[in-house]
Amino acid sequence: MIKRLRLENFKGVVEGEVELDKLTILVGPNNSGKTTILEALFLAPNPFRQVPYVPETAVHLLLEYHKTLFEKGYTFLLNKYIAKNMLIKVDERELLFTKDPGPGIAVYTSYFPVGYSSFIRRIKEKNYIYLGYLHPDSRIECEPNVLNILIADNTLLLSTKLVKFAHEYLQRMWIEILNTKVPALISKEVSRFVSEEYVNITAEPFMADSMTLYVMLDDGTRIRLSDLGAGVHLYIINRLLYEHYRPDVVLWDDLETHFNPRFLSHIVEWFADLVEEGKQVIVSTHSLEVVEKIISYVNDSTVLLTSLRDGKLRARRVKPDELEEWAKAGIDPRYAEVFLL
Amino acid sequence: MRVHPLDSKLYDNIRFKLRKIDKQLPQNVLADKVTPSTIDSLIVLGDGREDYVVVPLICHHLNGNKTAAIVKPTFTRDGAIHTLKTIVKNYKTIAFILDQEKDKLPELSNKITMKLNEIGVKCEEIEKLVEGRVIRYECNLGDHRFRFVVVVNGIEDVGSHSHKIEDHLVMLAGVTVQNDSKDTWNELSEEERFGVFRRIHDDRGVAEEVFKQHFAGLRLLYC
Numbered sequence: 001m002i003k004r005l006r007l008e009n010f011k012g013v014v015e016g017e018v019e020l021d022k023l024t025i026l027v028g029p030n031n032s033g034k035t036t037i038l039e040a041l042f043l044a045p046n047p048f049r050q051v052p053y054v055p056e057t058a059v060h061l062l063l064e065y066h067k068t069l070f071e072k073g074y075t076f077l078l079n080k081y082i083a084k085n086m087l088i089k090v091d092e093r094e095l096l097f098t099k100d101p102g103p104g105i106a107v108y109t110s111y112f113p114v115g116y117s118s119f120i121r122r123i124k125e126k127n128y129i130y131l132g133y134l135h136p137d138s139r140i141e142c143e144p145n146v147l148n149i150l151i152a153d154n155t156l157l158l159s160t161k162l163v164k165f166a167h168e169y170l171q172r173m174w175i176e177i178l179n180t181k182v183p184a185l186i187s188k189e190v191s192r193f194v195s196e197e198y199v200n201i202t203a204e205p206f207m208a209d210s211m212t213l214y215v216m217l218d219d220g221t222r223i224r225l226s227d228l229g230a231g232v233h234l235y236i237i238n239r240l241l242y243e244h245y246r247p248d249v250v251l252w253d254d255l256e257t258h259f260n261p262r263f264l265s266h267i268v269e270w271f272a273d274l275v276e277e278g279k280q281v282i283v284s285t286h287s288l289e290v291v292e293k294i295i296s297y298v299n300d301s302t303v304l305l306t307s308l309r310d311g312k313l314r315a316r317r318v319k320p321d322e323l324e325e326w327a328k329a330g331i332d333p334r335y336a337e338v339f340l341l
Numbered sequence: 342m343r344v345h346p347l348d349s350k351l352y353d354n355i356r357f358k359l360r361k362i363d364k365q366l367p368q369n370v371l372a373d374k375v376t377p378s379t380i381d382s383l384i385v386l387g388d389g390r391e392d393y394v395v396v397p398l399i400c401h402h403l404n405g406n407k408t409a410a411i412v413k414p415t416f417t418r419d420g421a422i423h424t425l426k427t428i429v430k431n432y433k434t435i436a437f438i439l440d441q442e443k444d445k446l447p448e449l450s451n452k453i454t455m456k457l458n459e460i461g462v463k464c465e466e467i468e469k470l471v472e473g474r475v476i477r478y479e480c481n482l483g484d485h486r487f488r489f490v491v492v493v494n495g496i497e498d499v500g501s502h503s504h505k506i507e508d509h510l511v512m513l514a515g516v517t518v519q520n521d522s523k524d525t526w527n528e529l530s531e532e533e534r535f536g537v538f539r540r541i542h543d544d545r546g547v548a549e550e551v552f553k554q555h556f557a558g559l560r561l562l563y564c
Contacts, residue, residue: 331412335352
């Protein structure tokens with residue numbers, strides 16, 4: 001389990017640290033560092049590892065996710081695009097990104113994996129081993145054996161914004177999912193929350209030679225996943241990704257987006273099951289309804305109220321009874337975070 | 342002075358009503374972007390509904406560019422004092438606004454000091470203003486010292502059998518109360534009610550005449 005995350009010069013965070021629990025709920029205003037925490041945790045196990053999206057490299061996925069037009073390069077990871085060094089520290093293991101020397105970004109770790117050798121560099125009186133290089137033209141360079149290194153528990157980032165990147169991956173890998181029970185199981189689960197009865201998920205041609213993913217109804221009709229309601233679509237994709245990739249840590253950004261409260265309860269139950277299995281779940285949300293649901297279902301859950309001011313990331317652990325007292329006093333932590341942190 | 346609601350329901354209630362008075366008003370009356378260092382005052386509403394709009398409108402006339410946080414606890418009237426313990430420590434001055442209802446003013450004052458004592462607040466009455474409808478206390482909760490200003494809604498001359506914020510509103514509307522000012526106020530059309538709110542905003546002189554205790558009490562937040 002990841003217990004502590006420290007960030008230095010990562011995206012909008014100049015400096016900050018958060019403590020994590022088996023299930024952590026990040027709550028806070030816009031631009032308070034919630035997504036940044038999740039993205040750092042997504043990179044932390046190894047930015048060069050393969051993830052279940054296209055592009056398949058974790059750091060490259062973040063590049064595509066943040067890109068608005070045709071920008072290249074990875075400087076978006078560095079605070080204000082100008083920081084020389086950036087650090088993601090999970091528990092005692094560090095991931096260091098440095099522009100020294102430029103023009104690209106070299107990536108090192110303070111964790112020395114067994115059986116892995118590369119050149120060692122001493123930075124700020126500490127030894128780091130080289131993992132790879134991020135070129136200004138967006139190319140990624142690393143040895144093949146770097147792909148299998150895990151510096152921290154393996155994480156999977158789930159978000160509405162990543163759905164399009166998941167589709168291509170799932171279609172490519174469908175042969176590995178096809179004959180498992182997973183598609184039928186997910187279809188059955190989702191059927192509880194929609195009027196139709198789904199029996200399976202398939203990958204088949206749509207027009208000409210283009211392939212796509214469908215849910216299959218009990219009468220054999222197929223509906224493209226992308227034509228389903230946004231919540232159903234998102235849940236199916238995220239569950240397929242999880243079941244295929246089986247990460248140690250699930251990171252879900254903006255959990256409340258697209259879900260009816262009943263469906264949300266189902267997702268929270270799933271989180272409770274994951275925690276029971278020994279997995280870790282970290283979610284961000286703007287919804288107090290989500291917070292209340294999670295803390296009522298999952299005993300080992302922690303609410304972290306986040307704020308980001310002048311680059312300093314702060315997080316306050318909020319106890320469930322504190323939330324209750326605040327509610328009685330007419331205080332909503334999302335409106336009052338400046339007084340509570 | 343602008344207000345910064347600490348709860349979404351209160352925020353929406355204030356914003357929605359202000360917008361009906363004037364579309365630009367929410368931006369001028371509500372403070373969305375605040376830092377802890379800019380706010381050391383809190384307004385606690387013991388009663389709701391019309392107070393949601395009247396109090397922010399009066400605040401808008403006072404204390405220049407200052408901002409006060411505002412809350413409406415789930416418990417009403419003096420019951421709201423119980424929840425103060427949670428938040429008192431963040432503020433140097435707290436204004437507590439409640440309806441008089443059928444209480445005599447000295448009884449109400451006793452009730453409030455008792456409730457404050459129950460949550461561990463030691464308080465000393467410093468002064469009474471506007472015929473006892475504004476009471477200023479200097480208080481301590483542990484080592485935290487703060488000013489506590491009680492503002493009691495109601496006008497004796499309005500012939501309502503229970504005194505509340507609606508006494509002021511019907512007076513401003515120029516209508517006679519038969520029995521209860523709240524009933525009289527509710528009998529007015531929405532247009533007439535918003536006409537009264539608009540007057541509070543547009544005519545400070547008239548507003549200050551009718552909401553004497555509110556102006557006197559809320560002024561104390563920043564002096």
